[in-house]
Amino acid sequence: MNIKENIIKPNSEAGSGRVKQYVLSKGRKVTQITTFCPDIIGPGPAHIYVIEDEALIMVDTGIPTHMAKKIFYYWRNQPIPQKVKDLPDDYSETELITGLKAAGYSLKDIEFIIITHGHPDHYLLGNTIVEKSRARVSSHVMDTDRICNPWAISKSVFEGRPRYEAFGMPLPKSSAYEYHKEAVQESFSLSLTVDYPIAMDGFLSLDGLQSDFIRVKHSPGHSPGSICLGIGSEEDEERILICGDVLLYPITPHPNDLVTYLRTLDNLKQLEKIVLSLPAHGRNIRDFYGRIDFLKKHHRSRLEFTYNACRKPKTPWEIASTPQYFDVFVDPAKFNPMAGNEAFVHIRLLEMAKGLCRSNIAGGVHYFKNTGERFDHVYRRILEIIDDGSSTVL
Numbered sequence: 001m002n003i004k005e006n007i008i009k010p011n012s013e014a015g016s017g018r019v020k021q022y023v024l025s026k027g028r029k030v031t032q033i034t035t036f037c038p039d040i041i042g043p044g045p046a047h048i049y050v051i052e053d054e055a056l057i058m059v060d061t062g063i064p065t066h067m068a069k070k071i072f073y074y075w076r077n078q079p080i081p082q083k084v085k086d087l088p089d090d091y092s093e094t095e096l097i098t099g100l101k102a103a104g105y106s107l108k109d110i111e112f113i114i115i116t117h118g119h120p121d122h123y124l125l126g127n128t129i130v131e132k133s134r135a136r137v138s139s140h141v142m143d144t145d146r147i148c149n150p151w152a153i154s155k156s157v158f159e160g161r162p163r164y165e166a167f168g169m170p171l172p173k174s175s176a177y178e179y180h181k182e183a184v185q186e187s188f189s190l191s192l193t194v195d196y197p198i199a200m201d202g203f204l205s206l207d208g209l210q211s212d213f214i215r216v217k218h219s220p221g222h223s224p225g226s227i228c229l230g231i232g233s234e235e236d237e238e239r240i241l242i243c244g245d246v247l248l249y250p251i252t253p254h255p256n257d258l259v260t261y262l263r264t265l266d267n268l269k270q271l272e273k274i275v276l277s278l279p280a281h282g283r284n285i286r287d288f289y290g291r292i293d294f295l296k297k298h299h300r301s302r303l304e305f306t307y308n309a310c311r312k313p314k315t316p317w318e319i320a321s322t323p324q325y326f327d328v329f330v331d332p333a334k335f336n337p338m339a340g341n342e343a344f345v346h347i348r349l350l351e352m353a354k355g356l357c358r359s360n361i362a363g364g365v366h367y368f369k370n371t372g373e374r375f376d377h378v379y380r381r382i383l384e385i386i387d388d389g390s391s392t393v394l
């Protein structure tokens, strides 16, 4: 890779705070600032990007540290490590401001914020930044309901509970009401107004800005409105892809819709000249095309495992909590929505391909059983569903 890279500031002991810069054509810089977000229980430190275009553009905002503690530990009834407990409430905000300064910017310089998708670790610090910078906010229209809606987090808590019960997942002891009270109190003021919803792929076009450097690529499947940003002008032989949570390394992104996600992987593979993919968490991806292939194989093997596990009727939670099914250890006795959803999206796709059927519902918990045919045959039908761009998901 000929794109110059340089570490301006290393990570602190907390595993975040690093500032790394990439220099593209005409000296335009892309800066990566790493801010606190829990790993193991969460996706790990959140990378925020600053792109020098005609205006200075920030991509994602990270999450306030007190909200990271609430969402990842308290609301999920998980023990919080002392070193995380001790972090000040504004720790990630301070990391962001310090990182901007180290790169030669300040919050006031930011004119636009683009949110890659509507998950809380990507936009919850947005209001704080807007207040201090007067930046205008953009995201894909398909995720604006999550980002703009003050009740989005409390809604997802309410929506999730019966769904997780149907998975057979143990629920936290606190009642739905206690959950709701917490979510409303803590997250209401953190919703973010989206000034410019994005609905089209192509060069970024915002009020007063027509970019010839940043291209939007709608990449749904991790969330309905996930976007990737291709960085590089027409003449650049090497381009960067800022990919949010669509591609991650070493962890694997959790799809909200597996068919759509696998189609997105195929679409991204058609992009040319990508020499580096910059994700929202984890390590930067140097082998972009290889990572896509890995993720496709990874989901094939999770589909196969799920299919074989359902030789006898199984619940989504029994599959999710099988040792080594998920990226990290899943305690069968503990609430873990990410692991439960991961099993369920694989079940859903197998069900669409008529490889699994819902065999029975007992005590509100759903059981799934396979058809007994060879997995290869089921997988062939799955590939047909993915390849058939005209097929829709219902």
Ligand SMILES: [Fe+2]
Pocket (backbone or CB within 6 Å): 117, 119, 222, 245
């Ligand atoms: Fe995400």
Ligand SMILES: [Fe+2]
Pocket (backbone or CB within 6 Å): 043, 119, 121, 122, 245, 280, 281
């Ligand atoms: Fe994320």
